[in-house]
Amino acid sequence: MTGAPRPGVIERYRDFLPVGPATPRLTIGEGDTPLIRAPALERRIGGGEVWLKLEGCNPTGSFKDRGMALAAAKALEHGARVLICASTGNTAASAAAFGARAGVTTAVVIPARGVALGKIAQALIYGANVIAIQGSFDDGLAIVRSLAQRRGAALVNSVNPFRLEGQKTAAFEIVDVLGDAPDELYVPVGNAGNIAAYWQGFRAYQQADHADQLPVLRGFQAAGAAPIVAGRPVADPQTVASAIRIGNPANWKRAVQARDESRGAIQAVGDDAIVEAYRVLAAEEGIFVELASAVSVAGLLHRARSGASIGARAVCILTGAGLKDPGAAVRFAPEPTEVPATAAAVADALGWDSPPPA
Numbered sequence: 439m440t441g442a443p444r445p446g447v448i449e450r451y452r453d454f455l456p457v458g459p460a461t462p463r464l465t466i467g468e469g470d471t472p473l474i475r476a477p478a479l480e481r482r483i484g485g486g487e488v489w490l491k492l493e494g495c496n497p498t499g500s501f502k503d504r505g506m507a508l509a510a511a512k513a514l515e516h517g518a519r520v521l522i523c524a525s526t527g528n529t530a531a532s533a534a535a536f537g538a539r540a541g542v543t544t545a546v547v548i549p550a551r552g553v554a555l556g557k558i559a560q561a562l563i564y565g566a567n568v569i570a571i572q573g574s575f576d577d578g579l580a581i582v583r584s585l586a587q588r589r590g591a592a593l594v595n596s597v598n599p600f601r602l603e604g605q606k607t608a609a610f611e612i613v614d615v616l617g618d619a620p621d622e623l624y625v626p627v628g629n630a631g632n633i634a635a636y637w638q639g640f641r642a643y644q645q646a647d648h649a650d651q652l653p654v655l656r657g658f659q660a661a662g663a664a665p666i667v668a669g670r671p672v673a674d675p676q677t678v679a680s681a682i683r684i685g686n687p688a689n690w691k692r693a694v695q696a697r698d699e700s701r702g703a704i705q706a707v708g709d710d711a712i713v714e715a716y717r718v719l720a721a722e723e724g725i726f727v728e729l730a731s732a733v734s735v736a737g738l739l740h741r742a743r744s745g746a747s748i749g750a751r752a753v754c755i756l757t758g759a760g761l762k763d764p765g766a767a768v769r770f771a772p773e774p775t776e777v778p779a780t781a782a783a784v785a786d787a788l789g790w791d792s793p794p795p796a
C-alpha cells in the first residue's frame with residue numbers, strides 16, 4: 439500500500455481559502471491530524487461519544503501550524519521579509535519554523551518568565567531572533583503590533599486574519615472524518631483566535647453543504663486567566679497552563695460572537711482540574727498533551743460532574759503536544775525509583791518476586 443503525500447492545508451483546502459496562483463504553497467506537512475475516540479473519557483462522563491483532535495501531531499507540535507502556513511504564505515506573496523509575533527511559546531515556534539522554511543527572518547517576543555522550555559528550544563533552533571521581555575504576553579503583543587508597522591514586516595499573531603483562515607481547516611477535517619459537525623466542541627481559550635477560527639470553519643462548511651449542523655462551542659479559560667469569563671481584562675494572569683496565561687485576548691470580540699452564535703459558553707476551570715485532566719489523558723488515554731490543551735478535557739469533565747448534559751458527540755481539541763513542556767510532566771508525575779543495577783533490585787522495586795539466579 440502506498441500513502442498519498444500530505445499536501446498541507448493550503449493545497450488541500452485551497453477552495454475554501456483566500457489563495458490564488460501567486461500564493462506560495464508553503465507547507466511543512468501541517469494538518470491532517472488524528473481524530474480518535476476516547477473510551478476512558480466516555481466511561482468517566484457516562485455515555486455519548488467523545489473524540490480527541492490531536493493538534494499536537496502538527497509538525498511543530500501545536501495547532502498553530504495551520505494558520506501559520508497561510509499567514510506566512512500570504513506574507514511572502516505580499517513581499518514581506520520578516521515575520522514578527524508575540525507569543526507564549528507555540529506561535530513563536532511555528533512562526534520560526536515557517537520563517538526558516540520560507541527563507542525569511544523571524545522575530546519573536548516572549549515573556550522572560552513562564553514559557554515552556556521545549557518551545558524556546560524550537561524557536562532558537564529554527565533560527566528565530568528570540569527576544570525575552572520583562573513583561574507579559576499582553577505587553578509583548580502591544581509591542582509587536584507597533585513594530586510591525588515597519589516596511590517588509592508581517593505580524594503573524596492571530597490578529598492577522600490569515601491565521602484564522604488557515605486555522606479553520608481543523609474544523610473541515612473534523613467534518614470530513616465524522617461526516618458532519620459534532621454536537622459540541624470543547625476548546626481551550628487564550629488569545630481567543632482558535633475558537634473564532636473553528637466557528638468560521640464550521641460555518642463555511644455548512645454554507646457549502648458539507649455539514650448539516652453547527653456545533654455548540656464550549657470554550658474554557660484557566661480560572662486565574664479568565665478575562666472573557668470575568669468580562670474585563672486581567673492585569674496579572676496566573677495559571678499553570680502557561681500557553682494561555684493571557685489577560686486581554688486580541689480576539690475577544692470574535693470569540694464572544696462565536697460563543698453566542700453557537701449558543702455555547704466560555705467558562706473557567708481551575709488549575710487543579712487542568713492538572714487532573716492532563717494526567718487522565720496521559721494515564722488513561724495514552725495521550726500526552728501540554729497543560730493548556732488539557733483545559734478542553736477539564737471543561738468536559740467539569741460539565742459532566744456538575745450534571746450538565748453533554749452532547750451525543752463531543753470533540754475536544756488538544757492543541758499542543760506534551761513534550762513541549764517536559765518540566766510540567768516531571769512536576770506533576772511521581773519520581774522514578776532509583777535502585778542498584780541488578781535484576782533483583784529492579785524486581786524488588788517493582789514489587790515482583792526475585793528472578794531465579796542465572
Ligand code: F0G
Pocket residue numbers: 500502524525526527528529530596626627628629630631632633681682728730731757758
Ligand atoms: N493551547 C495552546 C497549546 C496554545 O499555545 C494556545 C495559544 C491556546 C491553546 C489558546 O489558543 O490563543 O487561539 O485562544 N497560544 C498562543 C501562543 C497565545 O503564543 O502560542 P488561542
